[in-house]
Amino acid sequence: MKINFGKSPTVRFRFVYFLFPFLTIMLFFPACIVTHERPSTYYQEQPPSPQRPDDLRRIQGIWHITSNNYPGKLEIYLSGNRWAGRINFDPHLPWDQLTDFFFDARTGEIQFSRPTYQTRYTGTLSGNQLSGTFTEAGRSYPWEARRELPDSPRQVDLRRIQGLWYITSNSYPGKLDIYWSGNRWTGRINFDPNVPWDPISDIVFDPRTGEIQFSRPTYQTRYTGTLSGNQMSGAFTEAGRSYPWEARRELVHRPVDLRRIQGLWQITSNSYPGKLEFYWTGTRWAGRINFDPSLPWDELIDIFFEPQTGQIQFTRPTYNTRYSGTLSGNQMSGTFTEVGRSFPWEARKTR
Secondary structure (H helix, E strand, O other), X not given: OOOOHHHOHHHHHHHHHHHHHHHHHXXXXXXXXXXXXXXXXXXXXXXXXXXXXXXXXXXOEEEEEEEOOEEEEEEEEEEOOEEEEEEEOOOOOOOEEEEEEEEOXXXXXXXXXXXXXXXXXXXXEEOOEEEEEEEEOOEEEEEEEEEOOOOOOHHHHHHHHOEEEEEEEOOEEEEEEEEEOOOOEEEEEEOOOOOOOEEEEEEEEOOOOOEEEEEEHHXXXXXXXXXXXXXXXXXXXXXXXXXXXXXXXXXXXXXXXXXXXXXXEEEEXXXXXXXXXXXXOOOOEEEEEEOOOOOOOEEEEEEEEEOXXXXXXXXEHHHOEXXXXXXXXXXXXXXXXXXXXXXXXXXEEOO
16 A cells, blocks of 8 residues: 555644654754853953053052152053053153053052163052062062152142241251142252252152152252251252251241341441441342441342341342341341451441
8 A cells, every 4th residue: 555645735744743843943952052152252352441440549640659768759550451650769860661560459469660670560559558579680679659649738738838948958058949830849949149049849748747858950969858847857969978958937027027127237347347227128128238438338138037046147249248147135246257257246226
C-alpha cells in the first residue's frame, strides 16, 4: 500500500506541527546568546572616567611642598582626560613640568615624576596633606605638601600683612611695603632713600601659620619668616649666606606725631649750635636745618619717626649726613655720620 504525502493535507499538517517548536528554539537561541554577550564586551572596553568630582576636589590646585627641607610650590590640574602638574623650588627659574601622574581616590596613593632631575615622587593623601618619599640620584628623601586654600578670607590676610613695615635686614634699616593687587600679593622694599624702591615678588603668606616668604630679585635675595602680632622675623639668603631680618608694623598716629616733634628745635651737632625744624606737609614729614644764619637753610629728607619707641632719623643731603637718635620728652639726642666718622648731637624744643 502506497502513502502519498503530497496529496494528504492531514499528514502534511501533522508533520509541520511537530517540527514548529524545534524551529522556534533554533531561531531564537543564537539571538539570546548575542544579546547576553554584547553589553558585557562593550563595558569591558570602556576605561573609568578620570574626571571624578571626588578626585578633583581632593588633589586639584596649588600645594605648598617641602622636599627634603626645600620649600616650593606644587600645582596639580586636569589636562583633558589625564592628570598633569608642575613644580617649582626657585622663584627665579621657570616651573618644571611633571609627568606620569597616578592617583587612586580609594587609597589616596599618588605618584608623579619630575623629568628635569629624573625624580620620582610617591606618597599618600590624608585630608589636606600629602606626604611620602622621592628618589633622586639613587637616594631616597622625605617630602610633604599642604593644600593652598584659595578661598582663605582675604580680609584676614589684608589686615595682618598689608601696609608699610619698618624692616631691619642684617642691621640695615629700611622700609617694606606689602599690598594686594587684585589677584595676588605684591610689594616693594627700600634700604636707601636716595635710590628707587626695589619690587619684591613671589610673596607667599599662610594666615594659619603666619609663614611669609618673598624675593628681592635685584639682589637675588629670598626672605623667609613668621608673622607674630605686629612683627615679622626670620632669615634671608644672599650670595649663598644667611642673615637675620625683622620688621615692625608702621602704626600711623599723626596727631601724636605732630605734637611730639613738629616745630622748632635748638640743635647742637658736635658742639656747633644751630636750628632744626620739622613740619607735616599733608602726606609726609619734612624739615630743614641751619648752622649759619648768613646762609640759607638746608632741606632735610628721609625723615623717619617712630612714636612708640621715640626713634628718629633724618638726612642732610648737602653734606651727606645721616642723623639718628631718640626722643625723650622735649629733648632728642643721638649721633650723626659725616665723611665716614660719627659725632654726637642733641636738640631741645623751643616751641
